[in-house]
Structures are given as C-alpha cells and as structure tokens.
Amino acid sequence: MQTQSEEARKSEKRSQIINDFSITIATVNGSGSQTSNATILRSIFKMGIPVSGKNIFPSNIQGLPTWYTVRVNKEGFVAREDESDILIEMNSATFNEDLAKLKPGGVLFCDEQIHLPFERSEIFYYPMPIKEIVRQVEAPPNLRDYLANMVYVGILAQLIGIEFEKIHQALEFHFKGKSKPVNINFEVVLRAAEWVKQHLEKKDPFYLEPMEMTKGLILTDGNTAAALGAIYGGVQFASWYPITPATSLAENLQNYLPKLRKDVDTEKNTFAVIQAEDELSAIGMAIGAGWGGLRAMTSTSGPGLSLMSEYIGLGYFAEVPVVIWDVQRIGPSTGLPTRTAQGDLTFIAFLGHGDTQHIILLPGNINEVFEFGWKAFDIAEQIQTPVIILSDLDLGMNQWMGKPFEYPDSPMKRGKVLWEKDLEQLDGKWARYLDVDGDGITYRTVIGNRHPQAAYFTRGTGHDEYSRYSEDPQNWHDLLERLRKKFVTAKPLLPKPVIERMVMSEIGIISIGSTNPAIQESRHKLAQQGIKSDFMRIRAYPFVGEEKEFIESHEINYVVEMNRDGQLNQLLRIEYPELANRLRSFAYSDGLPLTAKRLFDFIQQDKE
Amino acid sequence: MQTQSEEARKSEKRSQIINDFSITIATVNGSGSQTSNATILRSIFKMGIPVSGKNIFPSNIQGLPTWYTVRVNKEGFVAREDESDILIEMNSATFNEDLAKLKPGGVLFCDEQIHLPFERSEIFYYPMPIKEIVRQVEAPPNLRDYLANMVYVGILAQLIGIEFEKIHQALEFHFKGKSKPVNINFEVVLRAAEWVKQHLEKKDPFYLEPMEMTKGLILTDGNTAAALGAIYGGVQFASWYPITPATSLAENLQNYLPKLRKDVDTEKNTFAVIQAEDELSAIGMAIGAGWGGLRAMTSTSGPGLSLMSEYIGLGYFAEVPVVIWDVQRIGPSTGLPTRTAQGDLTFIAFLGHGDTQHIILLPGNINEVFEFGWKAFDIAEQIQTPVIILSDLDLGMNQWMGKPFEYPDSPMKRGKVLWEKDLEQLDGKWARYLDVDGDGITYRTVIGNRHPQAAYFTRGTGHDEYSRYSEDPQNWHDLLERLRKKFVTAKPLLPKPVIERMVMSEIGIISIGSTNPAIQESRHKLAQQGIKSDFMRIRAYPFVGEEKEFIESHEINYVVEMNRDGQLNQLLRIEYPELANRLRSFAYSDGLPLTAKRLFDFIQQDKE
Amino acid sequence: MTEQIEAQGKRSGVNLVGLTKMDYKGNPSTLCQGCGHNSISSQIIAACFELNVHPEEVVKFSGIGCSSKSAYYFLNRSFGFNGLHGRMPSLATGALFADYTLKGLGVSGDGDTASIGLGQFKHLLRRNMKLVYIIENNGVYGLTKGQFSATADQGLELKSHGVNPYMPVDIAWEALIGHATFVARSFAGDPKQVKELIKAALNHNGVAVLDIISPCVTFNNIDQATQSYVWGKDHETALHELSFVPRAEEILVEYNENEVKEVQLHDGSTILLKKLGRDYDPTDRSAAITILEESNACQCLITGLIYINPNQPSMVDMYNLTEKPLNRLTEVELRPKRETLLELNNTF
Amino acid sequence: MTEQIEAQGKRSGVNLVGLTKMDYKGNPSTLCQGCGHNSISSQIIAACFELNVHPEEVVKFSGIGCSSKSAYYFLNRSFGFNGLHGRMPSLATGALFADYTLKGLGVSGDGDTASIGLGQFKHLLRRNMKLVYIIENNGVYGLTKGQFSATADQGLELKSHGVNPYMPVDIAWEALIGHATFVARSFAGDPKQVKELIKAALNHNGVAVLDIISPCVTFNNIDQATQSYVWGKDHETALHELSFVPRAEEILVEYNENEVKEVQLHDGSTILLKKLGRDYDPTDRSAAITILEESNACQCLITGLIYINPNQPSMVDMYNLTEKPLNRLTEVELRPKRETLLELNNTF
Numbered sequence A, B: 001m002q003t004q005s006e007e008a009r010k011s012e013k014r015s016q017i018i019n020d021f022s023i024t025i026a027t028v029n030g031s032g033s034q035t036s037n038a039t040i041l042r043s044i045f046k047m048g049i050p051v052s053g054k055n056i057f058p059s060n061i062q063g064l065p066t067w068y069t070v071r072v073n074k075e076g077f078v079a080r081e082d083e084s085d086i087l088i089e090m091n092s093a094t095f096n097e098d099l100a101k102l103k104p105g106g107v108l109f110c111d112e113q114i115h116l117p118f119e120r121s122e123i124f125y126y127p128m129p130i131k132e133i134v135r136q137v138e139a140p141p142n143l144r145d146y147l148a149n150m151v152y153v154g155i156l157a158q159l160i161g162i163e164f165e166k167i168h169q170a171l172e173f174h175f176k177g178k179s180k181p182v183n184i185n186f187e188v189v190l191r192a193a194e195w196v197k198q199h200l201e202k203k204d205p206f207y208l209e210p211m212e213m214t215k216g217l218i219l220t221d222g223n224t225a226a227a228l229g230a231i232y233g234g235v236q237f238a239s240w241y242p243i244t245p246a247t248s249l250a251e252n253l254q255n256y257l258p259k260l261r262k263d264v265d266t267e268k269n270t271f272a273v274i275q276a277e278d279e280l281s282a283i284g285m286a287i288g289a290g291w292g293g294l295r296a297m298t299s300t301s302g303p304g305l306s307l308m309s310e311y312i313g314l315g316y317f318a319e320v321p322v323v324i325w326d327v328q329r330i331g332p333s334t335g336l337p338t339r340t341a342q343g344d345l346t347f348i349a350f351l352g353h354g355d356t357q358h359i360i361l362l363p364g365n366i367n368e369v370f371e372f373g374w375k376a377f378d379i380a381e382q383i384q385t386p387v388i389i390l391s392d393l394d395l396g397m398n399q400w401m402g403k404p405f406e407y408p409d410s411p412m413k414r415g416k417v418l419w420e421k422d423l424e425q426l427d428g429k430w431a432r433y434l435d436v437d438g439d440g441i442t443y444r445t446v447i448g449n450r451h452p453q454a455a456y457f458t459r460g461t462g463h464d465e466y467s468r469y470s471e472d473p474q475n476w477h478d479l480l481e482r483l484r485k486k487f488v489t490a491k492p493l494l495p496k497p498v499i500e501r502m503v504m505s506e507i508g509i510i511s512i513g514s515t516n517p518a519i520q521e522s523r524h525k526l527a528q529q530g531i532k533s534d535f536m537r538i539r540a541y542p543f544v545g546e547e548k549e550f551i552e553s554h555e556i557n558y559v560v561e562m563n564r565d566g567q568l569n570q571l572l573r574i575e576y577p578e579l580a581n582r583l584r585s586f587a588y589s590d591g592l593p594l595t596a597k598r599l600f601d602f603i604q605q606d607k608e
Numbered sequence C, D: 001m002t003e004q005i006e007a008q009g010k011r012s013g014v015n016l017v018g019l020t021k022m023d024y025k026g027n028p029s030t031l032c033q034g035c036g037h038n039s040i041s042s043q044i045i046a047a048c049f050e051l052n053v054h055p056e057e058v059v060k061f062s063g064i065g066c067s068s069k070s071a072y073y074f075l076n077r078s079f080g081f082n083g084l085h086g087r088m089p090s091l092a093t094g095a096l097f098a099d100y101t102l103k104g105l106g107v108s109g110d111g112d113t114a115s116i117g118l119g120q121f122k123h124l125l126r127r128n129m130k131l132v133y134i135i136e137n138n139g140v141y142g143l144t145k146g147q148f149s150a151t152a153d154q155g156l157e158l159k160s161h162g163v164n165p166y167m168p169v170d171i172a173w174e175a176l177i178g179h180a181t182f183v184a185r186s187f188a189g190d191p192k193q194v195k196e197l198i199k200a201a202l203n204h205n206g207v208a209v210l211d212i213i214s215p216c217v218t219f220n221n222i223d224q225a226t227q228s229y230v231w232g233k234d235h236e237t238a239l240h241e242l243s244f245v246p247r248a249e250e251i252l253v254e255y256n257e258n259e260v261k262e263v264q265l266h267d268g269s270t271i272l273l274k275k276l277g278r279d280y281d282p283t284d285r286s287a288a289i290t291i292l293e294e295s296n297a298c299q300c301l302i303t304g305l306i307y308i309n310p311n312q313p314s315m316v317d318m319y320n321l322t323e324k325p326l327n328r329l330t331e332v333e334l335r336p337k338r339e340t341l342l343e344l345n346n347t348f
C-alpha cells in the first residue's frame, strides 16, 4: 500500500469539485451504519445541497455487506451512480470490488484495520484510525461498535466540509431530540474531525458548499409518504403481512395513526390496523372492510401480491373498493427481497383468472406517493373497484427529496353509497347492480344500514342487476360489459401523465415511477450532446388517452423501465399497436435503481 | 293448446330433413337425464352420423334446470346452436324460454304433465305420457324417476329413426355391460317406442339415416383424453383439488392409472395421485415432485390457478418441470362454475409477480388434448419449466368426436438429467445453472442421486451458476436473460399452428381451442356467401413464428375467442404490433360454447 | 334491494320487534331435498326470529360449497357476502370492523373450513373475533360431487371415491386447542339443540364455533359414516339440554339447582344447561378436553356446548374503536386537520 | 455441483460410512451471532454424522425466514429446496414421493409454520408424511425484523412492535391434536436433547414434529419472553433424558428397567428414555394431553418426546409404490404398451 503518489499529487492540482459527486459507504449490516449514513445525508440536505441516499442492503439481519450511496449534485440530479468519487470502506470483505468502482482520481477513506494491498496510484487515500478514535470517547462498551461508524462521519465532514451544526441537527432528527445519544454521537464526530485537523492534509478536490436549493424541501422515504397519504385519505382499516420492502409502510401507519387519528374527545380510534397471518388473509380482511364501507387498504410486495390474486379478482367482480400498495422488489419468485424493480406491471394489469381490469397508479416521487395515497381511496370508492398503487423498494425505502406534502385539495369522494335517508327518499327502490346513471357505476349500501330494503347479497358468482343469483348467459355478458364501462368512466379520475418537453426535441422518453431521476439526468446529458428529448411519465393504467399524442409526436420514443420484458412497452403495444413502430423498449433490471449513464449510453448508441 | 294446425300440416309437405338438426333436451339436474342424453348421443354416433352433445348444467347438485343439446350434422358441423329443431321438454320451469328457442317449424316433445299453454301453431307437438309408460315397466320405485327419462329416448328414437340396436349398444357402453340396468332401461325405450307406434303419427320432417361418417372415430370428453394423454406420457405424480370443470380430469387419472400403470409382476403402483387440501398445496406438491424427477402434474380451473400464482412463479424461476391443466370456466372470480370460456390466457401469459414467461399449450379437440397431454411432459422436462395446458369446460366435459388416440410417436424426452454414471463421467464437474450448451437449458440432477457431487440447493432467491446464493446484480441480470433464452429454445418444440386455407381466400380467421367447430361451420357458410377464408388455429404460446406470415397474408384477420377482452388479440398485438391493423378482434363470452351463427353474422356484417 | 320472497303460507305471528318469520326467510333453497344444511338454515331463521333480532343487524358470510350457498337461503333482509373458498374468516373479520354493533354469522362447510380454510379458521379463533361460525359438517365436498373432505372418517369407503386414507380433522378439538371461546358440537337431526346453540352463539362476545354434523344425503349418507343421519341418530349423546334465555327475560321455568347449570354471557343473557346423566361444566377447559378425548374413544356423537369462556375480550374490543361505527364516520372525523400536516412536514 | 466448503479446522474422525463431520457441514451461516437457529443447525450436523447417514440420503426442505435460510447452513452434500413462505410441507410431500428411500428433513420457523403455514402444516400431519419437521420457534418474524408471529406470547411487549394482543398457537398441541405420530418439544439451549431428538425423528416412519424454542437474539430475547434464552434456561423441565440407539447397535449401557423406558421404532432402532422425576410414557396419547395441559398451566418449558406412535403407516406406505424409487423408473415402466391404447380406443 502506498500513501500519496506522484499521480495523486498531480491530480490535486485540478480545480476543486464542488457539490457534485457520489459517495459510497461500504459497511456490514446490523452494525449501526444506518444512523451514520442518514446523518451524512441529512446534514448535506440541510446545507441546501440536493442529495439522495440509497441503501443497498442484503436480505439478512446482521453481518453481510451493505452499501450506502449518497449522490450530491448541485443541479439536482440525484440518481444513483454505479461508480463513486468517494469510497468509505469499513468492510474488508468487499474491499476489492468496491475499489474497482471508485472513479479514477477518487477518494478512499478506509478503516485502517483493513490491511489490504491495492494498486491505484491515482486515487486519494485516507486511512481512518476508527478504533483509536472511538477509544477516546467515554461510551458504554455495547455502543462502541455503533459509534465506530460515527467516526467516518466526522472524518468525511471535516474533509469535504459538512457543517457540524447541520450534523448536530441531523442527529437530533435521527434521535428525535434525545440528547444523550445525540451528544455521544456528536462527540465522536467532533473527535474524528479533530483527528483530521491534526493528522491529515486535504489533497482531494471534493468540497461541499452551502446552497439554497433544498430550502423548503423535505427529505423522507416513500413508505412514510404512503402511510401519511393514506391517513390524510381517511384510511379506516389496514390489514397487512410483513414483507420487505413493504413492511415499513404498514409500520408507519401503526406509528402515525394513533397520533393523528384518535377521536379528540374520547381517545378512541377511528381506525384499525391488523397484522394478518398471511396475505390471503390480509387481502380478505381489506376486501371485507371495503365492502363494509371502510376506506380499506393493504400493502405488500410481489410474493404477497401473487397470493392475493384470487381475492383481488373477487374485488373486481364484486365491485369492492380497496387500495392495494405493491412496493415492488425484484422477482420472479422470492427473488432479491432487498432489491428494486418495476416488474409487476403486466402481472397486475391482468391479475386474476378470467377477464379482469385493474386501476394502477404509478407514483414517481414522494409527493405523488403521498397524493396517490389519499386519492386512491377516492378513486376506489367512486369506481367501486380495487386500486393498486405501484411503488418500489427504491421509492419506498430510500430517502427522497420532495416538496412538503400538500393537504388534499378536495373533499373525500365516497362514491355512490346510499344510507337510510337515501333509501327512504327512494322508497326503498334501488338495485345494487342497476346502472341507473349509465356510467357503469351502480349504487351500493353498506352493512349497518338499518333500512329494511338496504340489504343485498354479494357474491363472486353470476348475478343479475338485483343481485340475485343468475346463470343466464345474457346477464353475465351484460354484467361484464358494464364492468368494462366502469374503466372508461374511471379514466378522467386518474392522474394524467406528466409531460416535459424541450425545445426542438427529437426523441420521446416514456417511463413510470422511480426511474424519474435517472431519466432527468440522461435527458440533460443527452441535450448536452445535442439530443433533445421530451419526457412523458405515465402515472396511471388504464392509459388515460393523452399518451397517444405524445407518442405520435416523436418518431422514436424510448420506453424506459426496470424490468426484463419491457412490460410498460407491452401494455402500450396493446393499447396503441399502430404506434408500436415509434416505441423502442429500454428495459433493464438488475435490482439496483437505474443510473443515468446506462440510459444515456443506450440512447446515444441507438442514435448513432 | 292445439295439436296439429293448418300451418304444421303445410310444412309437413316440405321435403324431409335428414341428419341435419339440433335437439335440446330440457330436464332437471340430478334426475338421471344424463344417461338418457348420453344414450341418444352415442346411438346416433353409432349410426355413423356426425354428432356432438353439450351439457348446459347449473352449479348445483339437484333440482335445477339443465339442458342437453345434441347437434346432428351430416357434413360434420357439430358446433352448438342457440336454437334447436327439436325440443324435448321435461321441465315446466323453463318451458317458455325453451319454447322461444325452438326454430319455426320445429318439434316439441313434451311431458304431458306439463300443462302449459303456448302459441306456436307452426310447430309439431307430441305430448309424452311419461308416467304412464314408466308404470308399465317393472322396476324398483327408486329407479322410476331415472327411468322416466328413458321414455323420451324411446319416443324420439321411434320418431326420428334412431336404430334400437344402437341404443342397446349405447346402454351397454354406459352401464359397462352390466345387463340388469341395460335391460331395464332398454325395456323402457322399447315400450315408449311401442307407444309411439300405436298412438302417434309422424308429421315432422326430421329423420336420421345411417351413414359411414363416424366409422373408426371415437366419442369421448376432453378430461378423459387429458388423463389418458398424461398416462401415456408416463405421469408419475398428480396432486389436485376438486374444482369444476377440472375435477373429472383428476378422477379419470384415478380411474385409469390403476388399470394401466401397475407394475405387472408386483402389482405395485408406478404413480401416486393425491387429493390435496387446496390448490396452494396441490401445486406445491406437483412442483416438489417435478423437482424430484417425477413427471408431475396438477389440474385445476381459474380460482385454483389464481391460488397457484406464487408457486408457478417459483417453478419458472427455479426451473422445475411441471404440467398444469387449466380447464377453464368463465370468470372472473368464482364466476359461473359450470360455464365455459377462454378467459385465462393473458393472466397465465404473465402469471406471477416479476418477469415471467410460461409455455401454454392450446388444444382444440380431444386428439390434441390427448397428444398435448403426453407431449407437455416432454416439453416441461426438456425446457425445465412449468407448462400450462389450457382446456375449457366445453372441451373437457362435453362429448367430442375424434380419431382414435394415437400412441406417442416418439420416446419420452426426459431432458438434461444427470445420474450417478453421468457424474462419474464428468468427474463430478457440473453446475446446476451453467449454460454449457448455450441454449439456456442447464443440466440438473434429482434427489436420490447418490453421487457425492450430485446435490445442489434450489431456491426462489438469487443464485449464481453454481447454485450459490447471490445478490450480485450482474448475476441476477444474466440469470434472467438465460431464462429468457430458454423460451427461444422452446419454440421448435411447441406445436405449430394448424393452418387451413381456401382457394381465393379473402380473410383470415385466427383462434385457439374449442372454438374450432363453430369457426369451421362459419367458414363454410361464409364461403357459401362468397367470403372465402383461411384459418389459423394457434396451438402454443409463446408464438412460434409462423403466425406472422399467416397474418401478413390477409388484410383482415378475425381473432376469434371466448372472452371479453380479446386476450389472444392482446398477445398478438404485443408480439406483432406492426400487424395489428390487420387484426380484428371478435371476442364474445357468455358462458356457452360459441355458435357458428354469431361469428358468421359478425363477419358478414363487418364485411358489409 | 332486498328481493321479495313470496309468502309460502300464511303469515304467522309477529315477534317482539314486530316481524314475522317470513321476514327472516331467504331465497328458496336449491340444495338437495333432505340435505342437512336446509335444516340448519331453518334453525337459523327460527333462532333469529325468536331472539327478536332485526335481520338488518345480522351480517351473513360464507365461503364456497353447498353449505356456503345456504347463506342465500335464510335472512334475506340481512346483508351477506358469499366470499372465496376457505377464506370467509378474513372477509368477515374485515367487514365486521365496519360496524361493531352488528352480529356476524358465518356459514361454512367442512371442506371450506377444515381443508382449504384450516389456516384462516384457526387464526380467526386466536383473535377471538366476534363471529358465529357454523360448520355444516358432512365429511365430503358436496358441491364438487362427494370427494372426501378433511373431516371424513379415516377408512370411510364411498362408492365413487374409494377409501379415505387420512386422519380426520376434528373441528371441535381444533377449536378448543386453538383458543376458541365458544365451542359446540351439534347435529342437524337435533333441531332444537341447533337452534338454542345458535341463539347462545349470537349473544357470545367472541368467536362461537358450531360444528354441526349435517348429512349430505347425496354423497355421504351411508349408515357407517359418522356424518350420516342414521349414525347420528343412533349415536348422539347430548351433554345437556340447552336453552338460551335473553337478558330481558326473567328465567321463569323453575328448576332444581342441582339439575341445571347457568352460564351467564357478557351481555347479561343466560344459557341454561339441564343435566342429562352427567355433570358437565362447559366453562372448565379441562373438562372439555376430557370430553373430547372421550368422544374420540366412545364412538359416539357427543353434542352440546362443549366449552365456553364468556369473559375474554373479543377482537373488536382490543381495538378501542369509536362508539360510532367506523363506517359512519365522516370526513371531519377521518381526515386530520390541515395544521397537523404542516407540523409533520417540519419533521422531515 | 456441491460447493466445496473450506475446512475450517482439522478434519476430525470419520464415522461408520467413512465421512468426517466436515462432510455434513453447510455454507457459513449468515444468521446473527447467537441465534438459536445456528445451534440447531449444529445439532443437525452432529446428529447426521453420528447416525452414519449418507448426506445424499437426506433431502432438506424449508420455507422462508431466518430459520428457513438455515437449511443452507448444514448438509451441503444433501439436496435442498428452499421453497415458499409457509408452503414447505406440500413441496416436501411431492418431492419425497420421488424416492421413498430418502429421509426428508424440513426446517421452518414459527411464522412459516404457525402463521402463514398453519394449514399446510396441519394437513401434513393428517397424512403422516414421513418427514422430520423442525420448527425453530422464536415467537417473531426474524427476517422481517421482529414482528410478532402466531406463537408469540399473548401480552408480550416488544420495543418496536407494542403488545401482542392474540392468543398464541401452541405447536406441540396442534401437532398432537392434528394426529402427528411424533411430537417433541425442545430448546436450542439444550443441544444434547435436540440432537438425540433429531436422530430419533430421522428414524421415525411418519411425520416427526420438533417444536424447538430457538431464541431470536436480535428481536425477542427479553427475559420475560418465553422464547428467550433466559426464560428457557430458567424454566426448562425435561420429561426424560433421551437417547437414540440405532438398530444395528446393541444397547450397551446398563440400566435399571424401572428408570428407563424403551420405545422401539419401526426400523428396529430404539429410543431410550431415562426417567427424570416423573414416570412418563410418550406412547400414551392421554398422558401427552395431560402434560401439555399441565405445561400451559405451570408456566414452564416442558421438553422431550411428548408423544410417539411408531406403528401408524406413513403416507408413502399408503400408496403401494414400486420398490424401485419412482424417479428411477424408465419409459418401459412408465408408458403403457401400445396394445392397451388400442383396447381403450375401442371403449369410446
């Protein structure tokens, strides 16, 4: 190993790189590095610099390699990068592979206990005397391992210029103001910084400088946003079964609901959250509750969704409003439970045997996650059908910057529900499945309605407009046609695509969900290469209609998605086959969030 | 009510209608009419006249209306017709609706105990003194109800000319040669015929005359064919859960296996059939058995298939050969359990969360049901993946004419399985997921292989080529790409479409499965109207490639299917979007088998 | 809209809530004549009529099967949901959270509950969800034509399905071990007991499991089958003569205290158990265990209230819900105030 | 190909089939240090080594969870299938039909078995499938970070998950009532007992349920939790000192007949039960019921072999299979002769 080579010294002379780099922190999971990483992220955020943090963790509890990547970018491009400028290495097991992904001229901070040789003379290398610094702090022995990770926070902070005040704020945030842990952690940070001042000379070009770009923004994860969205949507019933990466959505409900949704006078709950014994039961409960007139939901990921197929089919057919969150992880099968993808799209589009249709909402950032979180109930209750919201591990579990969550801009829409007084007015004359309004959506009553004509019988088998059992062929046919009509009625209620255009654009890019940051960055880079692009981020399925014009306005539209089979592209082909020659599929999936580079390279090569 | 009107007498003078009519027999289920109806069907078949029989029954056990329709057609067109020429009415509850579907000039045979007025002077009406005739027979009282139905067999036989010798043969077939029931039933038939001779004068124009057209053919149902196909395919393990209309498939396995598949010397079984506690378990067992090296299968219908989603996804990902029969009934949800459809196609094409692909076989007659029944094992074991065979209630439970089942024309293909001796030759050097042949299909071992290098660990989570656990992104990506390659390798093994062309054809018709008879008849009728057509019956998914040329060779191709959403059309659009403008969807689904008329009318109108 | 069922006879007397028995009827049954399930439906109707419960206050649930179909053949004025095979418990659980004032009444079959549904059934018990859960137990899958269900006798031979090789699930045992707070076994051929048990169950604050032997006359009625009419009639041994006395009513019948046991329910109503031969205390779990062990050994059909624990909180109790039923809460109650979101935003 | 595990020490002695303990090891565990599951894995390795069973003759199965992952951490030379959450029983059932000569060894968790998997677990028992079924019972879902599973104590309070409101599933009770023919309860902190039980279970001709308390040191190891190390250590009461004697071996230890009970297994091997305090006969189902009732009441962890019935045919026995394993049958044996089809065609 060598300390400071000729090479490195040369590159030192290059100009400073400010607010524009990626950091990878390589640790072992279960070691408490999450706190340290979150602290780095939030303190940079608090400095006003756009940032994102992504946790790339194994599917186990303790002892395996974990990476945390922080992207700092003054222009706001915060997609993940495959390679990083700064590597903080705390895990000898991954030293070599990590180093291979350090960009030329990058910086290596390395626990000095990792005595491994390497041959990269062009990089900047700072060994970190982790143990030694921790030893200086008075702390209970059981905390020492955790505190070790705070050392790199201090060292990094000192060298790249994270403001210590912001670190303190971040720690306060993390420990919810509890001063004891804040103080002890902060002390480690300061000592580490002190050590740097005394022992290191800064040679690398990476610097942070405060900006104003995150002012007024928030930083949180999608599963928190989803839970809050549901709560402001008036969720009354949630049943769920633990599964990564959806678990924290339900756990956030459990955390926030008691604070936000107790009756002020009586301290009684206006909600119930039930951990079911599996997903067959979770969806059954949610469908039961939705049928009973509650705003009901469940949250799961791929394997759970597969188990829910039959009940969701019943929900569609029996016309029960329910909201289902699918926080996607990469599949098929159990797959990689801690890696992300957008692979459940076609499965859901055709979910359940027989002819089915489902409304799918496709949020692309935490604000949409929040917004769709409440809107989904309005849509589900108005259309009387399951609404599935597709999030993913990246959006759900990683930290995203966003605008403050906006209070719902419209009153709750509970759909066509008849209560006692309505039935009195109607003289008891109504029929559950009679399409009186011609929009496919019929009137329903819910249990507890004491009007003697209120009750009806719900079933997954054939029925006529009066909810009587029926095997009549024409009946069945008409019922299915009415169900189809509901989805036409639904379209105006669904979020329209977000379309962003460039002047003199040449190509279109179409995508969904969490690929947004990578796409924005590639567009920027492509534009720098002279390839201007328009971007349509689809936010709902069935397609609402506006997609057509967008596609038509470009000869080539790249359909970008994180799966293997180009599932969005498949659905677009079904809907707009005549435009298929304008669609070019870019589907790539390896479990990690998309990088701008991958897309940029693809489009650039394709254009050549 | 009137007996013989002026109208009827006129029409009597029209020429005789021979071997070309439809009969509807309206009874109550659980009354034993099945024997009578089967007897009519089989005796006509034995007269050499093309015939088909369809049972339209309710989803209950006893006491509700049931219809049996027999189509007799000398040209071999035996699709169901909506209206019939002859109505045998045994159920007062449906008298009016049944009568409404009797064609003008048709014949009504009616239990004389049904005293209902009607106004159709143009029809021929024969009241049947059912009770009276049964009373003449000496029979145990508990059989009288059943025997009542034999009366209409005798009356019909005498009037339209079913040969009594054939009826006797049919009864022998039905009662497996047991002379007691054969004799008693035959006696009723003869007495009824005698009564006709003495009391009725034939006025209607409908006659049967022996032909030679069914010579050498067989008459049976698809679920029997499927079970036999599986048995000749060497099925070793079948796990199932009862569900209409798939139940009789497994029950046929249970019936035939002990006869055909006991070790001759030891009387030991070379198979196991297990009734599981549900479909989650049935598929789990089948996947376990397939993994263990058995030719394993399960059979189910829509709701069961939904429950199997997750395990089938595992089968795909863990590369386990297994054969799954989906005998479709109309859905979504519980739907109409005793009605047919082709509605599970897209659901299966995308079955399971994440990127999946599945091989679907699409038999269109009982011979293909048998053939695919054995071939499916070859395909599943060669490609190491689940193979799903889509049958439906019509194909599975109704009686179809066919050629004798043909013995498999090739030895069993067990795929790439390594046993002890193979591993010795390889010196133990192999890897479960290493694509040594470049076709995506890797070598496997199965349990019981005692070679010390034989074992490997199978899982639904990420793994490398050596079946080691892996979360490596590139690994995952490569694995999924190899899985994709398997489906390219599979294509040449899949049944090609059956293409039938007419000279100077103008349109194409594309379909799958049990719509075949209705399509053939419509083509014939359309041709008579000058609209010549070619027909492609697709028999496998993924599409094998030949579909393209067919579609290209017609400006309009009608894609005919029994579902609401045009699912085959959707899949064709995905595969051949550039040809979508040549595809016109004809999707209709009401639970009953397609009629030629409906398709004929559609195409004719469309052409106008 | 509730379908109007034609009165099939003269309207009989009205009950305390002013309704006649007709108001508790359902659609005409399409089950086989003589099916045990029909007789249970009649007792459900009679029990509700006699309990003076408004049909609108009962919600019906079922799975899939002949038994589950029967939910359509009683209480036409009650809401009902005929869900998925084996998964009625979750459906009912979710639905009943919508309005805790309602009485849930589930009807299932042995296939529905003990084969595909065993998991959901057992978890329902653990949670003590307030639901009357009737298993119409005939040992076969009636609706799919008579295959063995998980409760079929081991060794039972049926013409078209051979011999059942597996050990049966004993639903009452499962319920007891699974922490059910009300476990009864009865027999469709004993309508009086069925009716009184249903009344008691409808007033129990928790899950009430009624394992009722309900013969399938079409597929499993051979005399040797323990789920047949003949076997039941010959082997039934009632633990007690049971009658239910609602809260409002005084116990008028006079009885010898040594001969009658009283069990008081959560809502103040009472179950009276008149001794028949043995001294049996259904609140004693050990006694219940003994009786079930004995009933395995004795080859008899012991019927009656096997176990009851009237004091455990029901699942809904655990959730501390508002007094107003959840499904009647309005936007003001459901959507937190605007300020709260502003505060929250400051925490991110 | 079997992955080669680097010897992590000197090769120790060889057993009767010429293998060292290394040959029974698996991949390095990625579970938490101190996790009870690791200790059970060690005992599986030791038991198989001492039993002189070829690793190729054991087939491993598991569901999903930390416990289920552990199947990768032992017997690397055995085939293994890590299936779906809660649905290992069906997988194992199907697979073991392929070669009845193999020993099936399933590893599951309490979430896997008692929450999502309760149905499949119970049906496995009814069929008496020949499979060793180990539940590594820690009361929580370890892998998803410590939520309560169905076996968690009612009233247990965990920092991040509040108080568990529901009654726990008692796996041994469930197994006994569900007709399991071998029911044991043990404790990861009692490795000797675990090992001997595994040996006995591997030689039982039917399903062998081992409910082993296996503390989750990360999420459920507080002293009050009955699934913690401390509680287990403090409250374990062994029914007997158990040792397994294979068929071939003579029982060499001399013992007082009054102090030791022998249970002979189907294959001629023997379980020796040395009395500890009480006289307990695990072949007596009533005794087993009593002991389980008692263990509920006494607030103690009664361990040992609770029940065994060595004489009931296993599921595979019921299917009258060929002597040659099914998966070695060849085309001649599997495809009926051409003539048979001709005959069949004549019947249609």
Ligand SMILES: Cc1ncc(C[n+]2csc(CCOP(=O)(O)OP(=O)(O)O)c2C)c(N)n1
Pocket: B241, B242, B243, B244, B279, B303, B304, B307, B334, C064, C065, C066, C067, C068, C085, C108, C109, C110, C111, C112, C113, C136, C138, C139, C140, C141, C142, C143, C144, C149, C216
């Ligand atoms: C998922 C699923 N699998 C299978 C079926 C078919 N099926 C309908 S009813 C039934 C059995 C019902 O048996 P049981 O609950 O005992 O009711 P019974 O008819 O005997 O009253 C089955 C298997 C189904 N509807 N859904």
Ligand SMILES: Cc1ncc(C[n+]2csc(CCOP(=O)(O)OP(=O)(O)O)c2C)c(N)n1
Pocket: A241, A242, A243, A244, A279, A303, A304, A307, A334, D064, D065, D066, D067, D068, D085, D108, D109, D110, D111, D112, D113, D136, D138, D140, D141, D142, D143, D144, D149, D216
């Ligand atoms: C269908 C499905 N739902 C949920 C999950 C997520 N999941 C993985 S492990 C687990 C719980 C495992 O608990 P347990 O069996 O007790 O094992 P432990 O980790 O405690 O050993 C869950 C819910 C899954 N893999 N599949």
Ligand code: SF4
Pocket: B061, B062, C030, C031, C032, C034, C035, C036, C037, C066, C067, C138, C142, C143, C215, C216, C217, C218, C219
């Ligand atoms: S088949 Fe059996 S269970 Fe079904 S209705 Fe008939 S008698 Fe009842």
Ligand code: SF4
Pocket: A061, A062, D030, D031, D032, D034, D035, D036, D037, D066, D067, D138, D142, D143, D215, D216, D217, D218, D219
């Ligand atoms: S989380 Fe618990 S169960 Fe999982 S490995 Fe760690 S200690 Fe074991």
Ligand SMILES: [Mg+2]
Pocket: C065, C067, C109, C110, C111, C136, C137, C138, C139, C140, C141, C142, C149
């Ligand atoms: Mg039943």
Ligand SMILES: [Mg+2]
Pocket: D065, D109, D110, D111, D136, D137, D138, D139, D140, D141, D142, D149
């Ligand atoms: Mg656990």
